[in-house]
Amino acid sequence: MLTGALIVALSFAYVGLLFAIAYYGDKRADAGRSIIANPYIYTLSLAVYCTSWTFYGSVGRAATSGIGFLPIYLGPTLMAALWWYVLLKLIRISKAHRITSIADFIASRYGKSHLLGGLVTIIAVLGIVPYIALQLKAISVSFSTMLQYPSTVATAPTASLPILQDNTFYIAMLLAAFTILFGTRHLDATERHEGLVAAIAFESVVKLVAFIAVGVFVTWGMFDGFADIFEKAIAKPELSALLLQGGAAGNYTTWASLTVLSMLAIILLPRQFQVAVVENVNERHLNKAIWLFPLYLFAINIFVLPIALGGLMHFPAGTVDADTFVLTLPMVEQKTWLALLAFVGGLSAATGMVIVETIALSTMVCNDLVMPILLRWRFLGLTERRDLSGLLLGIRRSAIVVVLVLGYGYFHLAGEAYALVSIGLISFTAVAQFAPAMIGGLYWKGGTRLGALCGLSAGFLIWLYSLLLPSFAKSGWLPITFLTEGILGIDLLKPQQLFGLSGLDDISHCLFWSMLANVGGYVGMSLWRKPTAAEHSQANLFVDVFRHVAPGSGSRFWRGSATVADLQLLLGRFIGPERANESFAAYARSQGISGVEQITANAVLVHYVESQIAGTIGSASARDMVASVVVEEPLALDEVMAIIDEASQALAYSRQLEQKSRELEAATNELRGANQRLQELDRLKDDFISTVTHELRTPLTSIRAFSEILSDNPQLDQGQRRKFLGIITRESERLTRLINQVLDLAKIESGAADWHPSEVDMREVLDDAVAALSQIYKERQIDLDLQLPAQLPLVMADRDRITQVVLNLLSNAANFCDKPRSQVGIALTQEPGALRVDITDNGIGISADDQAVIFEKFRQVSDTPAGKPRGSGLGLAISRQIIHHFGGRLWVESAPGLGSRFSFTLPLPQGGIVLPELAA
Amino acid sequence: MTGPPLKGQRLVALCLCGCLLFNFPLLSLFTGSESVWGIPLVYFYVFSAWAVIIALMALIIERKDS
Numbered sequence: 001m002l003t004g005a006l007i008v009a010l011s012f013a014y015v016g017l018l019f020a021i022a023y024y025g026d027k028r029a030d031a032g033r034s035i036i037a038n039p040y041i042y043t044l045s046l047a048v049y050c051t052s053w054t055f056y057g058s059v060g061r062a063a064t065s066g067i068g069f070l071p072i073y074l075g076p077t078l079m080a081a082l083w084w085y086v087l088l089k090l091i092r093i094s095k096a097h098r099i100t101s102i103a104d105f106i107a108s109r110y111g112k113s114h115l116l117g118g119l120v121t122i123i124a125v126l127g128i129v130p131y132i133a134l135q136l137k138a139i140s141v142s143f144s145t146m147l148q149y150p151s152t153v154a155t156a157p158t159a160s161l162p163i164l165q166d167n168t169f170y171i172a173m174l175l176a177a178f179t180i181l182f183g184t185r186h187l188d189a190t191e192r193h194e195g196l197v198a199a200i201a202f203e204s205v206v207k208l209v210a211f212i213a214v215g216v217f218v219t220w221g222m223f224d225g226f227a228d229i230f231e232k233a234i235a236k237p238e239l240s241a242l243l244l245q246g247g248a249a250g251n252y253t254t255w256a257s258l259t260v261l262s263m264l265a266i267i268l269l270p271r272q273f274q275v276a277v278v279e280n281v282n283e284r285h286l287n288k289a290i291w292l293f294p295l296y297l298f299a300i301n302i303f304v305l306p307i308a309l310g311g312l313m314h315f316p317a318g319t320v321d322a323d324t325f326v327l328t329l330p331m332v333e334q335k336t337w338l339a340l341l342a343f344v345g346g347l348s349a350a351t352g353m354v355i356v357e358t359i360a361l362s363t364m365v366c367n368d369l370v371m372p373i374l375l376r377w378r379f380l381g382l383t384e385r386r387d388l389s390g391l392l393l394g395i396r397r398s399a400i401v402v403v404l405v406l407g408y409g410y411f412h413l414a415g416e417a418y419a420l421v422s423i424g425l426i427s428f429t430a431v432a433q434f435a436p437a438m439i440g441g442l443y444w445k446g447g448t449r450l451g452a453l454c455g456l457s458a459g460f461l462i463w464l465y466s467l468l469l470p471s472f473a474k475s476g477w478l479p480i481t482f483l484t485e486g487i488l489g490i491d492l493l494k495p496q497q498l499f500g501l502s503g504l505d506d507i508s509h510c511l512f513w514s515m516l517a518n519v520g521g522y523v524g525m526s527l528w529r530k531p532t533a534a535e536h537s538q539a540n541l542f543v544d545v546f547r548h549v550a551p552g553s554g555s556r557f558w559r560g561s562a563t564v565a566d567l568q569l570l571l572g573r574f575i576g577p578e579r580a581n582e583s584f585a586a587y588a589r590s591q592g593i594s595g596v597e598q599i600t601a602n603a604v605l606v607h608y609v610e611s612q613i614a615g616t617i618g619s620a621s622a623r624d625m626v627a628s629v630v631v632e633e634p635l636a637l638d639e640v641m642a643i644i645d646e647a648s649q650a651l652a653y654s655r656q657l658e659q660k661s662r663e664l665e666a667a668t669n670e671l672r673g674a675n676q677r678l679q680e681l682d683r684l685k686d687d688f689i690s691t692v693t694h695e696l697r698t699p700l701t702s703i704r705a706f707s708e709i710l711s712d713n714p715q716l717d718q719g720q721r722r723k724f725l726g727i728i729t730r731e732s733e734r735l736t737r738l739i740n741q742v743l744d745l746a747k748i749e750s751g752a753a754d755w756h757p758s759e760v761d762m763r764e765v766l767d768d769a770v771a772a773l774s775q776i777y778k779e780r781q782i783d784l785d786l787q788l789p790a791q792l793p794l795v796m797a798d799r800d801r802i803t804q805v806v807l808n809l810l811s812n813a814a815n816f817c818d819k820p821r822s823q824v825g826i827a828l829t830q831e832p833g834a835l836r837v838d839i840t841d842n843g844i845g846i847s848a849d850d851q852a853v854i855f856e857k858f859r860q861v862s863d864t865p866a867g868k869p870r871g872s873g874l875g876l877a878i879s880r881q882i883i884h885h886f887g888g889r890l891w892v893e894s895a896p897g898l899g900s901r902f903s904f905t906l907p908l909p910q911g912g913i914v915l916p917e918l919a920a
Numbered sequence: 921m922t923g924p925p926l927k928g929q930r931l932v933a934l935c936l937c938g939c940l941l942f943n944f945p946l947l948s949l950f951t952g953s954e955s956v957w958g959i960p961l962v963y964f965y966v967f968s969a970w971a972v973i974i975a976l977m978a979l980i981i982e983r984k985d986s
Contacts, residue, residue, distance in 0.1 A: 067966060074942050079935075081934050081935035084927065085932070228958070256944070291982075294973070
């Protein structure tokens, strides 16, 4: 026999242990050595999803619907796979904007709207308080069951007792104390509670161990393994139906809606948001949680069916509530310690949920319901109070007590009523109403405040009408005709067959209509009107959170003026002057400024202060508060759009700009080069013209001078006359030659020259040239030495042009051989791929400077002994052009006083023809 | 969470796959009266599929991609 005192003592000792763990966790956190900063603790804290509804209720549900209890755990498993995107984004956004609850998230997303925050809070409280009551009821029922030990006869729950004699009331108050102590120790912009999370993780271990212990005992202690239980159950006709048809699994619509509901609940339940997002230490922990959390769910569900079947087979039908099998099976087998373990497991499942849910709700109530109202009531003078942190903590603490008292009150009133039994799924359906505004707000920039308000209200009203009120009616609090005949007797408005829709269970029915109205309202109204500037900027910050990585990126959307002192005072009012000091110092460090006094009041600072305050009083109120101390110039929608466009296009633009400037630079360089070439050509042309005219003038001058002499002096004697006429003729010839050469060069350079390429035997060319000049050489007494090879291939060239080159070179050589015993040598040799002609003289030679220029037009070796040039100055230029035209090279090697050697090559055609030996 | 985006896509595919496995009509294929090792087929199926999905999730997350 267990005494009541022992059980009470055990319960209180257990909660005491939680205090100790939480205290230790907080101490460690203060010391900077967190015990919760790892993915395993994070996963265990997520397991707050498994409440007493799981611990006791799953077995009860399995006992009536077979496999129908599973979708509640399959949904979260499937959702966990999407956490990679969805939850990560939620965490990222919440950290960036200091969002501490779902209400705050939705309010902030749609332009920091008080109205939305308030509405979400009301829905959450209405939907969740009965859920808390359900946990208290579970504690109460387990309490009274244990008190009967070892008898398992069902008794009245303690709700029928006067409050002061009800142990559940004291447990509830103890939980309130715990939550206040560890949930509102101080105000912090991040609202993280390390000790509390540590305690929750511990509770998750306890409930898992307890449940598996009972499961193992039932499966192998009372029966002979899984197969044994199932075979014995199938043998019983009343159980075989449950097993073989899959129970409620036969109704696939229910199955699917429960899956969807639980998928949404796992991120939208306030307690899940609290542990998964707000209490998240490091977003990397999410990785492991993605598969560890489903594994936890799997583990806690393996033994649900064996326990349910074991209970059904062990107890005569109807004598024991299936919800208590986890307790009563060990009890009836007289396993005292196992029963106590199961009791503690159930207690931990219930208390964990109550603690986290209460803290999440109290944050919402304080930040999104009470504070906005209080701050609006100017007669309270709150906006002038110097330090509001005490008041805020007071509101939080009161909210915790109020939520728990509401929960207890609901439990006390509803007791065994239907309204409490079915509340788990009703709560799930309530929080599912947040889905369109939340998920839509994460991925769709077009969602607006009006859309969210309409969607939420419509979904909430349908939920109220088709799910919550009917549960009241079934409990007898409303006339049952409300259910059977509809409101005012209108058939189409029957709450659970709305507009005549029948054939669905009440949850699927409500889910369908409420989601239809919710999504419809959200999308429809969002598209109805253009978003305002505030909505647009928030939408961008949320949806593109992965692009706005820098903290304080929200400050792009702000313009105005403020003073640092005002802002610090403001922050001090909400989180206390000391913490405000610390916070400003941290800000200064983050901005790379030496001290607080160096801070300038810019948009970044204002945004920083706003987000710090948002952590404690919610984003909408924080905005109002900051607006009270800064002079803000509102941005018009088109300005916000411009900023967004600017930001998103800046990168693309800068890349394009870079590309363009590179191209421009290249083009500029090209142009500069072309310009230089043009200038050079221009200069050359000028030079050419002046040189040509100069060269033309010299013979013209002498022709004119001698013509004038002849004309003015008719008495000149015949000899003189002939001499002058001879000069005029020679100068005219020279003039003609010069003009011909200029024309020739111009033709070659412009590409208009006539070329007549044919197979040329260079030996013949050289022989002809030597023959043509032999007379001049003889006259000047120059030895000419011609060396030709016995055989060599033909080249492709214009015979006359090549002859012109050779003649030019030979006459040059003759011109520069002034001394006696002059010698000129001509050598023809074959090189790989080319023929080479060398014309060597032992004349005066050419200096290195002159060598560089003699191939240019009109450039002659200036210091000829004769003092005046002897050629037109175009010969070598033309020769080089000709040789280049046929792919060869013309160059000179020389030293002053040692003679010169002019050489040129002509390429051989491939597979050139070899001529037979010439006759000597 | 700076892993390759492939991980996220694999997880989404796995989620869709799970949605199919745990719903009509695939689920209805397993509601016969047969049993596997004494366990009714539908329970065996749901729990095995569940376990496989969790194992795949672990594989996707923990695998070190090159």
